[in-house]
Amino acid sequence: MRSDPEFSCVSMKSDASMPHPLHFNSGYTRPDVRYKIYFKIICQFNVRLFFNDSKPHEVLRTFKSNLRKKFECLCEGTSDERNPTLLNEIYTELYITESESGEISNEHEVRQIETQSRRTATEDTPIKCNDIFKALPAQDKPIRSVLTKGVAGIGKTVSVQKFILDWAEGKENQDVHLIFPLPFREINLMKNQTLSLLHLLHLFFPETKELEISSGEYKVLFIFDGLDECRVSLDFHSSVRLCDVSESASVDVMLTNLMKGNLLPSALIWITSRPAAADLIPSECVDRVTECWISATVLERMLSEAESEGEIPKTLTQMYTHFLIIQTNIKHQKDYEKKVKNDEDMIFKLAKLSFEQLVKGNLIFYDEDLRECGIDVAEASVYSGLCTQIFREEFGLYQGKVYCFVHLSIQEHLAALYAHISFTNNKRNVFDQSPEMAVKQTKNEKLPVSLSELHQRAVDEALQSKNGHLDLFLRFLLGLSLESNQILLQDLLTHMRRCSYKKEDIVKYIKQKISENLSPEKSINLFHCLNELDDDSLLQEIQHYVKSESVGRSKLSSSQWSALVFVLLMSDQYLDELDLNKFIGDKNTADEVLVKLKLVIKESRKLKLSQCKITDEGCVALTSALRSNPSHLRHLDLSDNNVGDSGVKLISTVLENPHCKLETLK
Template sequence: MEPICKKMKYDESMNQPLDFNESMGPGDSHEVLKTFRLNLMKRFQCLHEGIAKQGNPTLLNEIYTELYITESESGEISNEHEVRQIETQSRRAATEDTPIKCSDIFRALPGQDKPIRTVLTKGVAGIGKTVSVQKFILDWAEGKENQDVQLIFPLPFREINLMKDKTLSLSDLLHFFFPETKEMDIFSDEYEVLFIFDGLDECRLSLDFQSNVRLCDVSESASVDVLLTNLIVGNLLPSALIWITSRPAAADLVPSDRVHRVTEVRGFNDPQKEEYFRKRISDQSLADRIISHLKSSRSLFIMCHIPVFCWISAAVLEKMLSRAESGEIPKTLTQMYTHFLLLQTNIKHEKDYEKKVTDEDMILKLGKVAFQQLVKGNVIFYEEDLRECGIDVTEASVYSGLCSQIFREELGLYQGKVFCFVHLSIQEHLAALYVHLSYKNNRSQFLYDMSSELSEFFTYNLSDVHQKAVDKAIQSKNGHLDLFLRFLLGLSVKNNQILLQRLMNQPRSSSDSSEKIVEYIKMKIRATQFPEKSINLFHCLNELGDHSLVEKIQQYLKSGTIKEVKLSSSQWSAVAFVLLTSEKNLDEFRLKEFVGAENKADHILQKLVPVIKESRRSNLCKCGVTDEGCAALASVLRSNSSQLRELHLSDNELGDFGVMRLSSGLEIPDCKLEILRLSGCGLADEGCAALASALRSNPEHLRELDLAENILGDSGVEYLSSGLKNPHLKLEILSDWQNLQAFKTHMQGWTGTKIKPCKNPVNLV
């Protein structure tokens, strides 16, 4: 069989504009191919940017802002809430990643020679995955990019879901979605074909990649899920290219050994955020004011990594900053989203139909869908999902027409109806608003409507609801209630309640409600055993307008006196929050800046685990770190989201036990540490044995190991040598001049690793 993807080698001719009068295929298929391209061009040339397909859409090429896309090391699943992932990505320096243009995702980078058939592109909701797909297809249809591909078949999972009960062949499936191809042999060897499956996280098919059902014939009928799995693994059309997009939480639904490249859409970096607003807002002085305001609120500017949030912010701030407004300009997420909801209901009032639909009734019903489907983890809804919430399809269609920028109805190629909120964060905001309003209006009826699974969330009054929601969010393993909690608490604040009164007649909460939940959150911050969990709680305090903990820490950091002050547990959590939300990239974490008579190294490391995970280099030299601190560091090394690449621990009395604890993290394949310095750390036999075991288990990443000024002894050197002889080891430099001769003796005759006769360091190349 010919090599897969030989056609994807870079060729300048691929980027020449297409002449539609030039032959694009054999025989009579030319006109069909021309029609096929033109149909895709018409379908993908407009960007609806959260707006249903009506009115005057914007041409994609007029507003498109290049997204920051990187090649990722793997398609590992991420269980963090997507807002936390955005906050993490906002701190990464661009130099840490390998950028890749959307149009080049099937082309090998310099130094890569393996063929690329299947690409998985991951990214959080609203980050631009679907727009990237749209731009890729449009550029191809217009003859600008990837002209060695003759056919592109975009098959979004939300449309394929509607065919989950069908039995048909791959040929039938494609003829159904793309009827113009019936006139040509689309499976001919003369055509290079690309399948695009957008939205793996929305898939409701049972994708069983372990199934023994093997299909090789495009005319053989099977269930749609069997067709897809056989196409993705290469049993059907092995030479076809496959592109799959997914939110990170579903990235592992396709086995990693079936994916040849993983890319990640990071959304907008800081310059791209500004470029977006300057393109989106025609008045450049207004665009400048909007950018300035967003930069003044760190939490809002971080969220602008998500293009959909930029669109929401532009819609709200363009209205508010271009005219005299009595209300406060939004500074928190809850304020921004509540203003956005107000904006959409005002648009609804301008429409001439369905006057009988009240704001309150519509919001409560949409909120019920949002809440119940959020708990279930659904972001797209079909007729059966709506019926469960007491809404029929006709009613849902009315809502999508009245609030097209909140709730969207899509009519796919299969002619089935699919509903969704424009973005997950809008769903979370409406879910929180539903809970808030339901308790205000009729708590007993609300509890009656709830299933037993959901009713455990609630108790008797709003203050108790808030506390229960805090508990539920902390208990959640993947943080899926974090943003919902921020919105729910933010809605209890006075200025947001004033906004709600403009939507509907709502009594305000008593002032002590916010005070009670603030104290409850601070208690939870003090009590939490997991520093990462406190990050969202500080965001909650920000929504509630309480900045007392953070402001005190900012004073200590600014004055440089933080090492002289004995900090409480909650204050250390505030330190982590301040560092993680700082404008500065966490390129290096220096422990010495915090260690003092009142603050011991091990305790600090335990409290600042989230910070160390996000730093690329951690300098902990001469700080009094012991084995207890090594246990905290091992948890960092075990994390698949850790950015730590250099760990400097020289001149700490770690001893064998400390190095053994550290090695328990080094040996995990997820550990990507490249440089480890353990000079003068009291390392001996047992520590060397643990290090050797780690080098055997995870030989791919560590490049430099400094063991100078440790009396390893002959047995310690023997242990380490057994690890150094791993033929897969990538270690290049071993610094240890005291034990140089012993290493040369034990490594004698081993050709897999060469020890150069230099004093410092020992080079292993």
């Protein structure tokens, strides 16, 4: 509870703080008379207490009112023509589900969308946005921290605003006394400061200076929106422990201790993020992971126009190149030419911004980032208003403007376009930023670099990335080397030089990398790269193998196993029912197959492993696959296998998982 209130009157130790003394007549005073006297004294004291305690209630009312005014409207249009619209009139409820495994995934957004498209609605556990801190019937542990992830532009920030608005209007979550929305884009501006949590809150919410937030009397919710925009280094392994809200510390120490529960352990925490950045928060700091989904119609016009012309894109590079062309054509209908002088120049500058910020891991940009790429801030505001499906200007809740691409994949496509043009026009490898290279550029010297060297360097950089943030960039870069995609861009980018390219060298290099026992995720992305290069030789080889009767009797190389995983993941037939007996034989034991096909197993709904001679080693691989996606599998056949006690115990741990939805077990 909160400590005793401080009175505006003089100290209780002073006589002046008491009512005027009551003078008694000499002689006996009846008990009932003394009771009335004491009662009158207590009443006078309580009147003072009541008027002093009403101050926090007044502050809370003002605080709610301010948040309601801040979040009741959304503004649309350019910075010069921002039209406020009532949020309650246009809000559409997102489909929010609890993550199947409860774990945080760092898989790329595009691959998560591909995976989600294979799932059925019955596998999800829907949760209303206003109920994200309420435990489900089967959950006993209270929910303190929630991480909500969803692709860019899906509506995470708007959902946060609606949550706050419903609370401020007294509709939902009235057990919470204070909600502090602290977007990362605002926190970024304070990343080099040292201050206490109370000081930070007083800067953002001056009206709370009258409240004793640390007392425990108030139930507090912190909302950190846009983890993917965070430029503060979050070191959860740091030994620095912060427990006092009035103690000064760096912003990163303050945030990590708040999320770990050292600072204000009773406070609720809500973090939103794009999937690509979700793993910045350790799983042990998150009690619930939720995901946002909504039907996507962004590419509907592009696909319908392409279909009418008989040119349906066959690769990701073709699709995004069409998208860029169509969006830049749409802007001409908005009187664009009078406001932005050089269309091609602006696209190249945005492409440069895309690449430079992508390699730094930044998805949100500020005015200084634009200036470094030669982009006029006023011009960028106009472009964002006219080309809102490519580049977007946004306003922070408390500070100034920020900029972003509407989706990470658009930034990756433009970054690849910058890398490609830098080579074709200037023979420059964008990954080589050495001082010697800068000197040569100033002298306009041609640099000794080939397109194949650029591509090989890009492959190496992507493989070294821990979170796969260059995977899609690599696919786009390789795809842009094809003459068909260069022809698509020739009307839009008239100064881009076309180059003839023999792809055999990079195809051979990628196949070599696939054979090096990479992780399944890395191998799969390299197969996508081969697809962008229009090379399917390895896939055809594996597809022939799968259809043959020699499956199980053939010894596969590492690259062939990777190709097999890719083929199976692309097949609904095998994901609906995966019979591993087909791949087990003299050359491939059950244990080896379980290890090699682990990525396919975790996406399968029915798994047949009868009479496979599985050992404890195989049970370890099987358990690992099932644990990573426990709610997906519905039928498991392990009949006629001599599984040991340790293997049984491992499988039992999966069955005991509250997310497990297995229907039949043999």
